[in-house]
Amino acid sequence: MKIEFGFFEGDELLQRGQIIITNKKYVETEGVLVITHRLFEEMAEILIEAISEGQRLIKSTLHVPIHESEDWESIELAQFTFAFKCTLDA
DSSP states (O other): OEEEEEETTTTTTEEEEEEESSSSEEEEEEEEEEEEEETTTEEEEEEHHHHHEEEEEEEEEEEEESOOSOOOOOEETTTEEEEEEESSSS
């Protein structure tokens, strides 16, 4: 499954990217986010950490069912928003 995402603080886009979820655990570090992801029992397990100037701002684990999004979805994480769209064309 491929997940396109945008990470916002209020209306400000802090980071945009995509991740490909597979059975293999993978850690991606880019911008303010450290994203660890893997498929786990028919779900994508995604650990999101936002780090700025060496300080962890948030840490949250998401469990996203394998699916194709009809539109953008979002999750509020403190003052941040993680917006994402899932596709099965990975």
